[in-house]
Amino acid sequence: MPVVQFTPFSSLVQPAFWHDLTRMKIDVLQLSDEEVPVIGSYTTGRSITDRETGQEIPLGCNLAVGGEAFQKSSQLPAFSVAASGIFKNYNTIEDFKASDKTAFFNQASEKIWDSIVTKKDTSLLNQFLLITFADLKKYRYYYWFSFPAFASKPSWEISENGWKAAAEELSPKQLTSVYNQLHEQTRPFFLVRLSEDGAEVAGVEEYDEFFANVAPASRTVGFIDPSAMAENPGWPLRNLLAYLRATHAADSSSVRVLCWRDSELPSAGKPWRSRFAIVTSPAAADPTAKPSAVGWEKNPAGKLAPRMADLAPMMDPTRLADQAVDLNLKLMRWRILPSLDLDKVASTKCLLLGAGTLGCYVARTLMGWGVRTISFVDSARVSFSNPVRQPLFEFEDCLNGGKPKAACAAASLKKIFPGINATGYDMSIPMPGHPIPPASVEQAKKDVQLLEKLFDDHDVVFLLMDSRESRWLPTVLGAAKGKIVMNAALGFDTYLVMRHGARASTSSENRLGCYYCNDIVAPADSLTDRTLDQMCTVTRPGLAPIAASTAVELLVSLLQHPDGLHAAAPAPQKGNDLAEPSSSDSVLGLVPHQLRGYLAQFRNLPITGAAYDKCTGCSETVLKAYEENGFDMLLKAFNEPGYLEFLTGLDKLYDEGDAALESVDWDEEED
Known part of the structure; x- marks a missing residue:
C-alpha cells in the first residue's frame, strides 16, 4: 500500500510581524538573544477555482x-488553530549564520517528545521554531522557520480504499454535528464517536474514557487540516500519529483519520471538503523511544536555507525615519547606559531664543538627542552671510530680503x-536700555504676553541671543516660572555655557547664580553705535x-540628574585632576554650573557661581516686583535708566564704593 505523503507547512509572515519585531528589538529585546515565546496560527486548507478549467x-x-x-493570546476566527512557537533573534548576521541550529532543533524536539510520553499532552504537537536577524538600518529580515515533526519507522501506509471524501464515510447529519461542535470549540486534534443521531467530539487526551466502549474499528481521530491537497494530509497529522503510537500502541496499528477542511457548512449542491482514510503501520518495537525528527523549511529555491524579507521598498519613509532616528540613542542605552531615561529627554519641550549660529547648532544637537518639540524665537531675516555659518539655512533663503529666521529654521x-x-515665532524681545515709544507700547505688551505663554508651554529655555540686555527678560521669566534656563555666549576663542540656578524661594542655601549674578552693572544698551566688528559676534568658526x-x-x-533643576554643582576639581564620580551625579556624569571654554588652549574650566541677592535678573526683589506689577514693572526696566539699580539696591552699593575710594589716603609721590 502507498506510504502517506504529508504536505509540509509553509511559513506565511505578515508585514505587521516585522514591524512588531522592530519594536521588540529596539524597546524590549535590545541586545538579548534569549528565547521568546511567539504565537502563530493556521486554518483549514483552502483552494480556489480556475475560471477557465473549473478545477x-x-x-x-x-x-x-x-x-x-x-x-500572550489573541482572538482567532473559527477553525483557526493557535500554534506556539519559540523565537530567537540574533544581533549580527554572523551570529545568525553560525548559530547551532541542530542543537536548537534537537532541544525543541526533545521537549515535544517528553510532553507526549510523560504527560500525554498534545499542546506542543504544533510547536514551531523561528530564528531571525533584523537589519534595522536597511529593513531586511533574515529568517528561518522549523516545524518539528517525528519521522515514523515503519512508515504509515494508506489502506486499499485510499483517501476519499469524508461524506463517503460519515452521513451529512454526522458531518454537521462535527462541524457544529468544532465551530463552538475549535480543537487542533480531536476524537469522533459516531452514532445514528450524529457524532460526539472530544479532546485527544480523553482517548481512554471517550473510546471505552467503542470498537477499535469504529474509533475516528480527526485534526484541523491546513492542507487542501486531495491525496496529501497536512503536516500536523505526522505528530498526531506519533502521539497515538507512543501513548496507545495497542490501538494504533490502524487509525481512522478525518482530515477536517470545512470552515463553512457547504451550500446546496456543493460537497463537503473534508477527507477520510484509514492509515496503518506495524507496531514499533519500543513505542516510547524517540524517533528522529525533521522540519527545517526550504527556501523558494528548494534548498535548506533561510529566507530574507526586504521591507524597505514598501515602508513609508516617514515611518522609517521615525523608527530609525532614535536607533543610535537606544544602541547607546543597550551597550553603555541601561539607566539612561530617553523618554524624559524626548518629551522635553525646548524654546530657543535666537535662531542664529548658536540656535541652529543647538537645534540640531537637540534633535540628535531625540527631542521632538523645538520652538524658535527671532526677529531677524536670513542674510547672505548666514548659510555658511548657520546650518539650517540655504542660499535660497536669503533671496528677496530673506526669510524670517525663526520660521525658516523650523x-x-x-x-x-x-x-x-x-x-x-517672528518677534523681538524687549530689552532694558532700549526705550519703547508710546506708539509701540501695546505691541510690546503683546510680545511679552506671547513670550510668557511660550515659557509656560515649554520646559527648557535656551538663551542664544547676541547681546547682553536681550537675555534679561527671559532670565526673569525663567526664574519666576521655575523653568530650566540654559545660557550660551561666544567670544573670539572663548565661550560660556551655564545653567541658571533655581529661584531663591525654592532652593537650598547654596543657590546657583544666573547670567547676571556676577555683575554689579544692570543690563543696558550695548548695540547702538557699534562698529562693524562689534555688530556681529566675531568668533572662530568652530566655536559655535x-x-x-x-x-x-x-x-x-541635568535632565538625567535626580534633582533636575535643583541639582547641586559638583565639588571643585584639584588642579588638572579629573573629578571623582559621585552618587549625586547624573548617569551621564558631572552636571556643572558653568563651563568656560578656551579654544586657544583647547581647555574647559568648570566654575560654580553663587547667586547674588542684588542680582538684576534673578533676585527675589526683581521677581516679586514682576509678579506684583507685571508689564508695568517691565516697562520701567525697559524705559528708565537706573531703575534696576534702584530696585535691587545696586545704586547704594555704588555710593558705598565711591565713599570708600574717597576715604583712602592716596600716596601721591612720584614713585
Whole structure:
C-alpha cells in the first residue's frame, strides 16, 4: 500500500510581524538573544477555482505569524488553530549564520517528545521554531522557520480504499454535528464517536474514557487540516500519529483519520471538503523511544536555507525615519547606559531664543538627542552671510530680503525629520536700555504676553541671543516660572555655557547664580553705535558648534540628574585632576554650573557661581516686583535708566564704593 505523503507547512509572515519585531528589538529585546515565546496560527486548507478549467487549485499549507505574534493570546476566527512557537533573534548576521541550529532543533524536539510520553499532552504537537536577524538600518529580515515533526519507522501506509471524501464515510447529519461542535470549540486534534443521531467530539487526551466502549474499528481521530491537497494530509497529522503510537500502541496499528477542511457548512449542491482514510503501520518495537525528527523549511529555491524579507521598498519613509532616528540613542542605552531615561529627554519641550549660529547648532544637537518639540524665537531675516555659518539655512533663503529666521529654521528641521514638532515665532524681545515709544507700547505688551505663554508651554529655555540686555527678560521669566534656563555666549576663542540656578524661594542655601549674578552693572544698551566688528559676534568658526553642543549635553545631564533643576554643582576639581564620580551625579556624569571654554588652549574650566541677592535678573526683589506689577514693572526696566539699580539696591552699593575710594589716603609721590 502507498506510504502517506504529508504536505509540509509553509511559513506565511505578515508585514505587521516585522514591524512588531522592530519594536521588540529596539524597546524590549535590545541586545538579548534569549528565547521568546511567539504565537502563530493556521486554518483549514483552502483552494480556489480556475475560471477557465473549473478545477480546484489547492493553496499552500500555511502557518502564519502576524503583528500579534508576541502577545500572550489573541482572538482567532473559527477553525483557526493557535500554534506556539519559540523565537530567537540574533544581533549580527554572523551570529545568525553560525548559530547551532541542530542543537536548537534537537532541544525543541526533545521537549515535544517528553510532553507526549510523560504527560500525554498534545499542546506542543504544533510547536514551531523561528530564528531571525533584523537589519534595522536597511529593513531586511533574515529568517528561518522549523516545524518539528517525528519521522515514523515503519512508515504509515494508506489502506486499499485510499483517501476519499469524508461524506463517503460519515452521513451529512454526522458531518454537521462535527462541524457544529468544532465551530463552538475549535480543537487542533480531536476524537469522533459516531452514532445514528450524529457524532460526539472530544479532546485527544480523553482517548481512554471517550473510546471505552467503542470498537477499535469504529474509533475516528480527526485534526484541523491546513492542507487542501486531495491525496496529501497536512503536516500536523505526522505528530498526531506519533502521539497515538507512543501513548496507545495497542490501538494504533490502524487509525481512522478525518482530515477536517470545512470552515463553512457547504451550500446546496456543493460537497463537503473534508477527507477520510484509514492509515496503518506495524507496531514499533519500543513505542516510547524517540524517533528522529525533521522540519527545517526550504527556501523558494528548494534548498535548506533561510529566507530574507526586504521591507524597505514598501515602508513609508516617514515611518522609517521615525523608527530609525532614535536607533543610535537606544544602541547607546543597550551597550553603555541601561539607566539612561530617553523618554524624559524626548518629551522635553525646548524654546530657543535666537535662531542664529548658536540656535541652529543647538537645534540640531537637540534633535540628535531625540527631542521632538523645538520652538524658535527671532526677529531677524536670513542674510547672505548666514548659510555658511548657520546650518539650517540655504542660499535660497536669503533671496528677496530673506526669510524670517525663526520660521525658516523650523521648516528646515521638518525637512530633516518630518516627525519633529517645530515652530517659529517672528518677534523681538524687549530689552532694558532700549526705550519703547508710546506708539509701540501695546505691541510690546503683546510680545511679552506671547513670550510668557511660550515659557509656560515649554520646559527648557535656551538663551542664544547676541547681546547682553536681550537675555534679561527671559532670565526673569525663567526664574519666576521655575523653568530650566540654559545660557550660551561666544567670544573670539572663548565661550560660556551655564545653567541658571533655581529661584531663591525654592532652593537650598547654596543657590546657583544666573547670567547676571556676577555683575554689579544692570543690563543696558550695548548695540547702538557699534562698529562693524562689534555688530556681529566675531568668533572662530568652530566655536559655535562646540558651545552649542556643550549646552545641550549639559541640559541632558541635568535632565538625567535626580534633582533636575535643583541639582547641586559638583565639588571643585584639584588642579588638572579629573573629578571623582559621585552618587549625586547624573548617569551621564558631572552636571556643572558653568563651563568656560578656551579654544586657544583647547581647555574647559568648570566654575560654580553663587547667586547674588542684588542680582538684576534673578533676585527675589526683581521677581516679586514682576509678579506684583507685571508689564508695568517691565516697562520701567525697559524705559528708565537706573531703575534696576534702584530696585535691587545696586545704586547704594555704588555710593558705598565711591565713599570708600574717597576715604583712602592716596600716596601721591612720584614713585
